[in-house]
Amino acid sequence: xxxxxxxxxxxxxxxxxxxxxxxxxxxxxxxxxxxxxxxxxxxxxxxxxxxxxxxxxxxxxxxxxxxxxxxxxxxxxxxxxxxxxxxxxxxxxxxxxxxxxxxxxxxxxxxxxxxxxxxxxxxxxxxxxxxxxxxxxxxxxxxxxxxxxxxxxxxxxxxxxxxxxxxxxxxxxxxxxxxxxxxxxxxxxxxxxxxxxxxxxxxxxxxxxxxxxxxxxxxxxxxxxxxxxxxxxxxxxxxxxxxxxxxxxxxxxx
Numbered sequence: 001x002x003x004x005x006x007x008x009x010x011x012x013x014x015x016x017x018x019x020x021x022x023x024x025x026x027x028x029x030x031x032x033x034x035x036x037x038x039x040x041x042x043x044x045x046x047x048x049x050x051x052x053x054x055x056x057x058x059x060x061x062x063x064x065x066x067x068x069x070x071x072x073x074x075x076x077x078x079x080x081x082x083x084x085x086x087x088x089x090x091x092x093x094x095x096x097x098x099x100x101x102x103x104x105x106x107x108x109x110x111x112x113x114x115x116x117x118x119x120x121x122x123x124x125x126x127x128x129x130x131x132x133x134x135x136x137x138x139x140x141x142x143x144x145x146x147x148x149x150x151x152x153x154x155x156x157x158x159x160x161x162x163x164x165x166x167x168x169x170x171x172x173x174x175x176x177x178x179x180x181x182x183x184x185x186x187x188x189x190x191x192x193x194x195x196x197x198x199x200x201x202x203x204x205x206x207x208x209x210x211x212x213x214x215x216x217x218x219x220x221x222x223x224x225x226x227x228x229x230x231x232x233x234x235x236x237x238x239x240x241x242x243x244x245x246x247x248x249x250x251x252x253x254x
Contacts, residue, residue: 001075003082006089007128011081015041018131018158020122022049024064024176025073028166032135033077035163044129045074047084052091053117059242064179083129090124099123099154101146106233107244108142110219115146122147126158134158138253139165139173141233141246145226162253165245167193173245180241189238191216196232196247205232205249229253 004010017040019032036043047070054060067084074082099119108115126134136144144162151160166174171193172186181189195212202208209221209232219235219242229251235244 001071001079001082003071003084005083005085007085010083010128012130013042014132016129016131016133017043018125018129018134019043019045019079020125020134020136021045021047021070022063022176023047023067023070024179025070026166026174026176026178028137028139028174030073030077031163031166032137033074033079035161036133036135037078039161040131040133042080043078044081044083044131045079046125046129047071047074047082048087048090048121050090050117050121051087052120053114055111055113062180062240064176083125090121099150101149103142103146106142106220106222106224107235110235115143118143119146119150123150123154123156126151126156131158133161135161135163137165138162139175139245141226141229141231141253142224144253148227171197173243175243177241177243181238185239185241188214188216189236189241189243192234192236192243192245193247196234196245199232200247200249209234223249226251226253 017036019036021029049063051060098116101115101119103115148160151158170190172190191214195209198212199205199208206221206223216236221234224231224233230249231246232249233246
């Protein structure tokens with residue numbers, strides 16, 4: 001496995017599958033890498049904590065980082081190349097061009113500017129790596145929708161693949177931020193997936209989910225239309241940790 005830190009070192013090859021990550025890899029990332037390995041001749045993983053998609057400096061600083069472990073996992077999963085740039089490699093001095101997706105509701109409203117950072121860095125990765133396919137998790141369903149819209153609107157020649165949310169045995173959606181949860185906080189966090197799942201099929205899923213959160217205070221609980229699918233999505237804070245999750249109400253994300 002080769003690790004490169006600059007755009008100049010990247011070698012463009014056909015049949016490439018890209019898995020964009022911010023590191024702190026877990027079984028959800030492994031599922032993306034497995035799918036990419038199965039469907040492509042070559043797998044590239046990006047490893048970049050993107051400062052442009054964080055609204056709060058404290059959240060960026062607290063994001064877990066363990067590059068050595070991430071590289072071990074990537075190699076074990078058959079990654080051919082890891083692109084691990086510094087921030088100034090993707091955002092050089094006087095960088096001033098951004099992708100501004102129109103995304104209301106859910107994360108778009110709760111985190112102003114978040115999807116601008118996501119869309120911009122993904123377009124840059126698509127441009128410098130030139131993959132045939134790129135892989136994202138269903139847990140970030142709105143992100144998948146934003147990236148698919150970007151690809152359609154700007155005629156980017158890449159197929160966007162969404163892989164089902166990977167959950168721990170207790171039902172919590174795997175997230176790099178889970179490591180910040182204490183045992184007591186983790187038990188409280190389970191109220192999020194349980195509330196969402198219990199609301200599927202309800203006459204008013206949003207109200208049903210809100211009523212089942214067992215004291216968790218949500219940033220939002222919304223039915224979000226993603227075009228080909230509708231999801232019931234929510235974000236909550238448990239202690240200092242912000243968690244998101246969603247369940248399908250209609251259609252398919254993949």
